[in-house]
Amino acid sequence: MTGDTTAGGATVGGASGALVELDNVSKYYGNIRALEGVSLEVHAGGISCVLGDNGAGKSTLIKIIAGLHRHDAGDFLIEGEKTTLASPREALDRGIATVYQDLAVVPLMPVWRNFFLGSEPRKGSGPFKRLDVALMRETTRAELLRMGIDLRDVDQPIGTLSGGERQCVAIARAVYFGAKVLVLDEPTAALGVKQSGVVLKYVAAARDAGLGVVLITHNPHHAYLVGDRFVLLKRGVMSGSHTKDSITLDELTRQMAGGSELEELSHELERAPVPSHLGGHPGGGPAGTN
Amino acid sequence: MTATAPPVKDRPGRPAGGDERLLHDSPLRKLLGRPELGSVVGALAVFLFFAFVADSFLQLSSFGTVLYAASTIGIMAVPVALLMIGGEFDLSAGVMVTSSALVSSMFSFQMTANVWVGVLVSLLVTLAFGVFNGVMLTRTKLPSFIITLGTFLMLTGLNLGLTKLISDTVSTKSIGDMEGFPSARKLFASQLTVGGVELKVTILWWAGLVAVATWILLRTRFGNWIFAVGGNVDAARAVGVPVLKTKIALYMGVAFCAWIAGQHLLFSFDVVQSGEGVGNELIYIIAAVIGGCLITGGYGSAIGSAVGAFIFGMTSKGIVYAEWNPDWFKFFLGAMLLLATLLNAWVRKRAEATR
Numbered sequence: 288m289t290g291d292t293t294a295g296g297a298t299v300g301g302a303s304g305a306l307v308e309l310d311n312v313s314k315y316y317g318n319i320r321a322l323e324g325v326s327l328e329v330h331a332g333g334i335s336c337v338l339g340d341n342g343a344g345k346s347t348l349i350k351i352i353a354g355l356h357r358h359d360a361g362d363f364l365i366e367g368e369k370t371t372l373a374s375p376r377e378a379l380d381r382g383i384a385t386v387y388q389d390l391a392v393v394p395l396m397p398v399w400r401n402f403f404l405g406s407e408p409r410k411g412s413g414p415f416k417r418l419d420v421a422l423m424r425e426t427t428r429a430e431l432l433r434m435g436i437d438l439r440d441v442d443q444p445i446g447t448l449s450g451g452e453r454q455c456v457a458i459a460r461a462v463y464f465g466a467k468v469l470v471l472d473e474p475t476a477a478l479g480v481k482q483s484g485v486v487l488k489y490v491a492a493a494r495d496a497g498l499g500v501v502l503i504t505h506n507p508h509h510a511y512l513v514g515d516r517f518v519l520l521k522r523g524v525m526s527g528s529h530t531k532d533s534i535t536l537d538e539l540t541r542q543m544a545g546g547s548e549l550e551e552l553s554h555e556l557e558r559a560p561v562p563s564h565l566g567g568h569p570g571g572g573p574a575g576t577n
Numbered sequence: 578m579t580a581t582a583p584p585v586k587d588r589p590g591r592p593a594g595g596d597e598r599l600l601h602d603s604p605l606r607k608l609l610g611r612p613e614l615g616s617v618v619g620a621l622a623v624f625l626f627f628a629f630v631a632d633s634f635l636q637l638s639s640f641g642t643v644l645y646a647a648s649t650i651g652i653m654a655v656p657v658a659l660l661m662i663g664g665e666f667d668l669s670a671g672v673m674v675t676s677s678a679l680v681s682s683m684f685s686f687q688m689t690a691n692v693w694v695g696v697l698v699s700l701l702v703t704l705a706f707g708v709f710n711g712v713m714l715t716r717t718k719l720p721s722f723i724i725t726l727g728t729f730l731m732l733t734g735l736n737l738g739l740t741k742l743i744s745d746t747v748s749t750k751s752i753g754d755m756e757g758f759p760s761a762r763k764l765f766a767s768q769l770t771v772g773g774v775e776l777k778v779t780i781l782w783w784a785g786l787v788a789v790a791t792w793i794l795l796r797t798r799f800g801n802w803i804f805a806v807g808g809n810v811d812a813a814r815a816v817g818v819p820v821l822k823t824k825i826a827l828y829m830g831v832a833f834c835a836w837i838a839g840q841h842l843l844f845s846f847d848v849v850q851s852g853e854g855v856g857n858e859l860i861y862i863i864a865a866v867i868g869g870c871l872i873t874g875g876y877g878s879a880i881g882s883a884v885g886a887f888i889f890g891m892t893s894k895g896i897v898y899a900e901w902n903p904d905w906f907k908f909f910l911g912a913m914l915l916l917a918t919l920l921n922a923w924v925r926k927r928a929e930a931t932r
Contacts, residue, residue: 353815376817387815393808395875396801404805405816407798417796 305330305364306468306499307352307383312361314347321347324361325525327518329468329499334490336502336510338543339520345503348520349472352501353385354378384461385470388477392453394446398438399427401445402460426463434459434489451482455489462493469493470501475509487513507543511536519543612869613881615921619867619913620888627895634898641774647890648783651883652838653857654864655786656830658882659794661865663827664807664874665721667710669728670831671857676732677703677839678849679740682749692757700836706732707832711825733855740851753847765837766844779841783883786834790879803827808875863910864889867917888913 307329314322322344329335339345350356351363354372363370365381372378378385392401403423410419427441434455445453454474461469471490475483491513494500504510510517517534519527519542527542534542544552627634653670660667680702685695706728713724737747744750752758767778794800802823805813814820843849866872867888868881892909896902 375815379817385815387812393805393812393875395808395871396804400801400804404801404813405818407801409798417792418798418801420796 306366307501308362308364308367309348309351309358310362310364312348312351312358312363314344314351314356315359320523322351322358322520323524325518325520326361326528327501328516329501330515331467331499332494332497333515334494334500334502334513335516335518336504336514337518337520338504338507338510338539340505340543342522343520344523345505345520346472347523349385349470349501349503352378352383352468352470354383379464379466382465382467383470384464384466384468386454386457386461386472386474388473392445392457395444397442398431398445398448398456399424399441402427402430402441402456402463406464430459430463431456434462434492435485449482451478451485454478454486458486458489458493462496462498466498468499468501470503472503473505474502475504475506483509505543507536507540511539612876612878612921613884614869615917615923616868616881616884616888618920619917620884620891623888623891623895623913627891627899631895631899634895637772637774639894639898641776643887643890643894644780645777645890646893647883647887648777648779649838649841650857650860650864650889651783651886652779652786652841653831653834653861654868654882654886655783655790655879656827656834657858657861658865658868658870658877658879659790659803660827660831661862661870661872662794662807662874662877663803663824664810665714665824665827666725666862667828667831668722668725668858669706669710669732670725670835670861671859672729672732672736672854673703673706673832673835674838674842674857675736675849675851675854676706677836678843679736679749679851681840682752682843682849683740683743685752685755686750687743689755692752692755692761695752696761696840699839700833703832703836703839704829705832706835707829708825710831711828714828715821715824729858736851736854747851749849749851751847752843758844758847761840762844764844765840782837782841783886786837787879787883794879799823799826804875806874807871860889860910863914867914869921885917888917 305328307327309325309327311324311326312322313320313324325344325348327335327337327348337345337348347356351358351372354375354377357371357373363372365383370381372381372383375385393404396404399420400423403426408419408422409416410422411417424441428438431438431441436452436455436459445456448456454471458469458471458474474486474490478486487509490500490502494513502510502514511531515531517527517529517531517539518525519529529539633639653674657667657670677699681692681695681699683695684690684698685692688694710721710725710728713719713728714721717724740747740749763778765778769776769778792800794803802813802818805818806820806823810820842853864885865877865882866885868878868883868885870877870881889910892913893903893906896906896909
């Protein structure tokens with residue numbers, strides 16, 4: 288089942304040194320197989336990419352790592368210890384921060400309130416215990432500057448930032464709060480080329496800061512730019528698992544697109560040459576049940 | 578954590594893309610961004626209007642009367658505004674005030690206890706109503722409109738039914754001669770004279786509540802959570818905000834203020850009419866909306882709700898001073914609501930577009 292990477296025996300007592308490791312993990316919703324036999328390793332300072340089309344099981348995988356769902360079979364190890372997460376809060380406490388594509392922020396709230404939401408620093412005591420607003424503002428500005436975002440006004444509603452900047456705020460936030468593992472759900476999906484590049488830079492910055500990153504995407508080009516390991520999902524099962532040196536971008540793109548499906552698509556579209564950026568979106572009908 | 582973030586100058590797209598957003602914010606712009614701005618403009622307009630058409634409106638004594646009318650609404654508009662910022666409604670807020678007064682009065686009378694005992698029992702019972710609303714909402718995940726509409730109808734029925742059952746009439750028996758009544762009246766319904774103007778103590782309660790609510794909203798962790806659960810509940814949950822607790826606490830806040838308003842209702846007289854309060858819930862909501870609260874949650878202020886209540890007070894009394902038929906009041910209130918909401922929407926759009 289597992290692909291052609293990660294020399295065996297890695298699961299024993301975290302000998303692999305992986306921050307997070309999934310070993311043959313499965314998840315069923317009633318009689319629907321959402322995910323079956325998926326294995327994944329996330330190392331400190333490494334980026335593990337999960338690639339798959341819509342309905343391939345990417346979001347189920349995220350939800351298991353983020354603590355929203357529990358896996359039904361297989362092992363979920365955090366720093367070598369078998370775990371079943373009960374809640375997103377527990378995942379956060381264990382150092383796993385998830386940045387969702389659409390629900391990363393509260394649009395009408397100022398940037399600095401969003402940055403500290405859920406973990407607000409306070410000063411004073413008793414009934415006068417209050418938010419340390421000066422610290423919150425300053426930290427937000429400094430942390431964002433470190434990620435390369437120069438905000439004049441951290442009081443502006445975060446909804447007025449661009450999509451890429453919002454992703455970056457969410458990433459900067461996870462880094463600041465000491466996440467060891469960063470799970471990014473399609474961070475570049477809704478973004479233009481330039482914005483995607485900016486976000487990928489921050490992903491790389493987080494990696495260089497020593498975090499383990501799980502990058503979920505359906506864009507093999509983005510994945511190959513920053514990733515060290517690639518896990519391909521198709522209809523809930525793992526269709527491939529590679530390290531960067533064992534696969535080329537073309538091969539990754541071909542596998543991602545599903546080889547024959549892509550050929551079929553190219554046949555369907557033969558009157559026009561296939562633009563390369565469509566590689567990730569085989570038009571061969573919906574992916575069916577998860 | 579410290580390592581290699583991309584330096585700023587690596588990003589050539591920045592100046593062109595960011596400039597318009599980074600223009601200097603003038604103080605005027607900042608002011609335009611305040612949630613209560615629309616309501617302040619509206620309040621000024623209403624004030625000038627009645628100052629022009631009603632001669633006695635500008636007298637100091639009228640000012641006390643207007644403030645009193647505003648405070649009875651304002652005390653409830655504060656928690657209703659907080660709840661609305663948190664993304665929910667409470668349609669039971671109006672009759673809950675009456676329920677609170679009835680519980681207090683009937684418990685003291687039936688048990689022939691010190692009225693303070695009734696006041697405390699009423700506090701517990703009213704808070705229980707709030708908990709009921711909050712828990713029902715968070716457990717069933719039904720819209721708060723339905724849940725609190727149910728509570729509203731049930732409380733309306735209970736108020737009338739139980740009062741008739743116990744007192745045989747639609748009003749409670751007088752507790753004016755009972756022990757503790759004078760001190761309770763002092764706290765909830767006394768009158769102070771400041772500089773020749775007679776001010777009811779409810780004005781102090783109101784001011785205090787606005788101050789506390791503003792503090793909570795802007796300077797506490799709980800306030801941050803209120804904005805978050807109203808603005809984007811999924812994001813709030815994902816970063817670990819206790820959504821259920823926040824919502825239940827907001828409903829308890831409404832209940833607590835209903836208790837204050839209810840005790841005022843009881844101790845300004847010494848009997849309570851069991852049918853009162855119906856319809857007031859909408860006036861509280863109107864005050865909050867006029868004050869700039871976004872009806873979908875996530876935006877608003879406690880001060881805005883106070884301005885909304887003040888507009889209400891000026892309109893209801895201004896019509897009297899202008900010697901018009903008070904039937905016109907509802908028309909004015911409705912027109913005010915529409916105008917204020919339009920103005921708020923327009924101001925917010927401008928403020929956000931020009932940032």
